[in-house]
Amino acid sequence: MKLERLISIIYKLLNHNVLSATKLAEEYGVSPRTIYRDMDTIGAAGFPVVSHQGSQGGYGLMDGYKLDKSLLGSHDVASLITVLHSLSTMFDDTVVQETIERLQSIEHVQQLPRLDINFQSYHTDVTLLQLLRQAIAEQYVVHFHYINASNTRTARELEPDRIYFKYGAWYVAGYCRSRQSMREFRLSRMLDTVLRNQHFSKRAQVATSYTTGNEQQPPSASPSERxxxxxxxxxxxxxxxxxxxxxxxxxxxxxxxxxxxxxxxxxxxxxxxxxxxxxxxxxxxxxxxxxxxxxxxxxxxxxxxxxxxxxxxxxxxxxx
Structure with a gap:
């Protein structure tokens, strides 16, 4: 995942004088061009990245730059470790696990976190979660059958946008081609889910909330009207x-x-x-x-x- 790779590279820059783009590309299994783009992103985020030329060249941070401890203290690192650990367990993500180890080495946090979050339940289909995560990352259209709250079964095609956990259950949201609108679906009600050999382009955010997968929704009303x-x-x-x-x-x-x-x-x-x-x-x-x-x-x-x-x-x- 790009985010975890960027976090990892930032910490490497903080702990090393010069990093070779070629070696970083080999370590993360990406092309040197991807590393160049990562460095541009890190620089745009406010980190003073400098380029060193020559046979021993590469990337580093401006001399004298240090991470402000008030920005990311031990409590913040522990919180990041807790969340990343929960996600790495759910998605079996080795890259996230490597990031956790780097965070632990920076703050010397080797003990188990005092707070742990387990997103799994008897109803969690980890395979489906991983499939949807792949669909979002690679922008694949997803086909499935859905049983809504009215117990109606319908075939759906979805351009997935995000996965989230709320009210003790996992949901996926995105643009439903079958209904031509932004919808959310509860994973436990999705059947026969497969990836279509068809990519989609990212749509502009036209709404801040998603309609559930039900066919009939109660009319919207203001809080006072309700x-x-x-x-x-x-x-x-x-x-x-x-x-x-x-x-x-x-x-x-x-x-x-x-x-x-x-x-x-x-x-x-x-x-x-x-x-x-x-x-x-x-x-x-x-x-x-x-x-x-x-x-x-x-x-x-x-x-x-x-x-x-x-x-x-x-x-x-x-x-x-």
Missing amino acids: LRSDIYTEIVIRVSNEALANALDQFQHAKRQFHEDGSMTIRLVITLQHPAQSKWLYGTLLSFGTHAEVLHPPEVRTMLHHKLRQMLSSYENDPT
Whole structure:
């Protein structure tokens, strides 16, 4: 990756008087012309790069130049190591690992980081992540089938722009040729993803946000309009002591009250204006089985009762 290579070269320049462009090209597996462009980029970023002629020539930094420690202190280096370590583990990136080792040698940070970030989960498809990363780097069109929130399956062609992690899941965003607009897609819902033998040109940023891959989106509204239109409801749930950990994981921002028998009552405020927005609630509550009971409001209890009856009806007849 270019960014990691540039960071690595900067630290080499800080620790060596002269660096040969030919040797740097061999070390990073690129052409000398690429190193020349890297030096131009580093110089444009404010580092005083100078060129030395002759058989022992190469690139170095202006005499007397030193990196301001207030710009990149030990805390900053440790933070960089934490993030790079998490990404190198996810993407199996040896170049990033080399950068980590150089950062550790500069600040003598050899111990394990005090903060560690693990982006993996049971739902993470590392192979898909690496494929999309390649598509972005080499500007390949990606073809896949997508299951949206309405459970509709559609074929998509995407010019991927970036990958990001939010709300505990990985997403890819870019220009969807199938819908001719900027869209974002959750990786766990992408099927049969392949790279097309077709390159695309980088598009101008026409929007700061992406539309999700769903076909139908609720109408946009200002925050004040949403406050007036949404129906906010307090859900009160009694959780037995056998499901405390699960409840704490699922409802992290809810108000909690513990009882002498080991059970817990949680209170959370949600909007039930759009049915699609409440699917997660009923699915989560049903996942607790007999270890959670909704005490309020009555309409949520009624809906859960209806869903349980529907589930039971599916098992009334022998499928054979």
